[in-house]
Amino acid sequence: MAFKAPPGTYDLLPEQAYAFNSIRQIAFDLFERYGYQPIETPTFEHLEVFTHGIGDATDVVGKEMYLALSQRGLSAVLAGDVPPRTSEMLALRPEQTAGVARALVQHNLLPPGAATVKFVYAGAMFRHERPQKGRYREFRQIGAECLGAAEPSADAEVIVMLMRFFSALGIPRERMRLLLNSMGDDVCRPAYRAQVRDYILAHADVLCADCVRRADTNPLRAFDCKSESCQAVMADAPRITDVLCADCRGHYDAVLAYLDAAGIAYEEDPRLVRGLDYYTRTVFEVQAIQGLGAQNALGGGGRYDRLIEVFGGKPTPGLGFAVGFERILLALQALEEEKAAGGECEGGGAVFALPRVRIFLATVDDQARQAAFELALDLRDAGIPVEMDHQGRSLKSQFRLADKIQAAFVGILGPDELADKTIRLRDMATREEALVALENLVERLVP
Ligand code: AMP
Numbered sequence: 001m002a003f004k005a006p007p008g009t010y011d012l013l014p015e016q017a018y019a020f021n022s023i024r025q026i027a028f029d030l031f032e033r034y035g036y037q038p039i040e041t042p043t044f045e046h047l048e049v050f051t052h053g054i055g056d057a058t059d060v061v062g063k064e065m066y067l068a069l070s071q072r073g074l075s076a077v078l079a080g081d082v083p084p085r086t087s088e089m090l091a092l093r094p095e096q097t098a099g100v101a102r103a104l105v106q107h108n109l110l111p112p113g114a115a116t117v118k119f120v121y122a123g124a125m126f127r128h129e130r131p132q133k134g135r136y137r138e139f140r141q142i143g144a145e146c147l148g149a150a151e152p153s154a155d156a157e158v159i160v161m162l163m164r165f166f167s168a169l170g171i172p173r174e175r176m177r178l179l180l181n182s183m184g185d186d187v188c189r190p191a192y193r194a195q196v197r198d199y200i201l202a203h204a205d206v207l208c209a210d211c212v213r214r215a216d217t218n219p220l221r222a223f224d225c226k227s228e229s230c231q232a233v234m235a236d237a238p239r240i241t242d243v244l245c246a247d248c249r250g251h252y253d254a255v256l257a258y259l260d261a262a263g264i265a266y267e268e269d270p271r272l273v274r275g276l277d278y279y280t281r282t283v284f285e286v287q288a289i290q291g292l293g294a295q296n297a298l299g300g301g302g303r304y305d306r307l308i309e310v311f312g313g314k315p316t317p318g319l320g321f322a323v324g325f326e327r328i329l330l331a332l333q334a335l336e337e338e339k340a341a342g343g344e345c346e347g348g349g350a351v352f353a354l355p356r357v358r359i360f361l362a363t364v365d366d367q368a369r370q371a372a373f374e375l376a377l378d379l380r381d382a383g384i385p386v387e388m389d390h391q392g393r394s395l396k397s398q399f400r401l402a403d404k405i406q407a408a409f410v411g412i413l414g415p416d417e418l419a420d421k422t423i424r425l426r427d428m429a430t431r432e433e434a435l436v437a438l439e440n441l442v443e444r445l446v447p
Helices: 014-032 047-055 071-078 097-106 152-169 189-202 209-213 219-224 228-234 246-261 325-340 366-381 395-404 415-420 438-445
Strands: 044-046 090-092 117-126 138-147 176-182 280-288 297-303 318-324 359-363 386-388 409-413 422-427 433-437
Touching: 014 117, 014 138, 014 152, 014 325, 044 047, 044 097, 047 090, 047 097, 097 117, 097 138, 097 318, 138 152, 138 325, 152 176, 152 246, 152 280, 152 297, 152 318, 176 246, 189 209, 189 219, 219 228, 246 280, 280 318, 280 325, 297 325, 318 325, 359 366, 359 395, 366 386, 366 409, 366 415, 366 438, 395 409, 409 415, 415 422, 422 438, 433 438
Parallel strands: 359 386, 359 409
Antiparallel strands: 044 090, 117 138, 138 318, 176 280, 280 297, 297 318, 409 422, 422 433
C-alpha cells in the first residue's frame, strides 16, 4: 500500500529543510542581539493549557485543535468505562506562546525583581484548517516572546526586531505592510466589545451566520471574517482606537513614536484584531503585498499582559510574535521567480542554496577507492565536504555524477597518483586540470 503524507502536511525535502534551518539560524542569530534565548517546549500540552491560555471561543482552540488521547485512554473511552481525566486530555500545540507561558510559570523563570526574559523558538504547530496555498495543518513558526516589560519601548523593540528579521531574509521593505492597532485592556475593551456586539446584532441580516453566532462569545472576530460583504459591513463598525482609555491611548501613541524614531513605516489599522483572546493593547501583523494570495500574513503578534496570570503566575506583562516559515518561503520563492523572469526586484534568499560538495573523488580501481576512502575522511575532518563513488562506476559515469551534484572539483586517483602521493584535480567550472601533492590538497580546496 502506497501512503502519502496526510492532507495539509508535507515533507520538507532537502531544499526546504535546508531553508528552514537557514531561516531559523538567521532568526536565532539576530534575536540573540536583542537578548533572546532559545527555548523548546513540548509539541503537545495538557488541553487546558490551550483552552485557558488561548480561549475556547477562538477558532484555533474551539475548532482547529488536534486532541491527542493515548491508545489506552481511547480504549477506555470507547468501552464507555471512564470519561478521560482532564490530565489525560492532551492537544497538539496550535501555537507556542501558551506553552512558553506555562513553562515560565512552572520553572519560575521570572522571579520578582528580575529583568525581562526573552525567548525565541521554532517548530511545528498544528491546526485543522482547510488546506490551501500557504495554509497547512502542520506548519512551522518561528516566534519570540518578551516577558516582564510593560513599557511601550518593549513593544517597539519587538516590532523593530521583526522587521529587521524580514530584511535579513532579503524580503524588500516595499513588499510588506506593517499593520498596527491597539486592542485596549480590561478597562476599555469590555465596553468596546459590547459596542461591536450591538453593531453586529443590528446588522445581523447582512452579516454571515458565523459572525452573528459569535456576537456574544467573540464579537471582535467579525473583523477577521473572510466574506467580502461582512468586511464591508464591519468597515463601518465602531473603532477601538476611538474608545481607548487614557492609559491605552498613551501607550499606543508612545509605541508609534518609538517606531517613528526608529524609521519604521507602519499603517494603523483599527480593524486589526488578532484571533487569540489573550492580546491586550498593541497588536501587529506583517502582510506580504505580493505572491502569497489570500494567506498574506507573514507574521503577527502583540501584547498579552494577562496571560501569565491565567497560568497561575504573578501578573507579568509580555508580548511576542510568530512568523510562518511556509509564508516566508512563498514570499522568497515569489521574488526568485520574478528575478528568473527578468524582473528588477531586489532581495530574495540565499536560504535555498543547498551546500555543494567541494570535491568528488573519482577512482579508477579498487586500490584507488581504498585510498580515496581514507582521503575523504581526512578531508572531511579538515572541514571540506567530500563525496566519492561507492558503487564501482566507470570513470565516465563518476564524472557525470560529479557534474550532477555540482561538485566544484573532481579529484582523480589512479595508480600513478597513488605512487606519487598526488591527485589530479579538475576544476569543474574552468575544466582546467593540475597535479596536486596530497599534502597541499586541503589548502587548494579551501574556498
Ligand atoms: P498566528 O499564530 O495565528 O498569529 O499566526 C502567526 C503566523 O503563523 C501567521 O502570520 C502565518 O504566517 C503563520 N500561520 C498561521 N496559521 C498557519 C497555517 N495554517 N499554515 C501556515 N502558516 C500559518
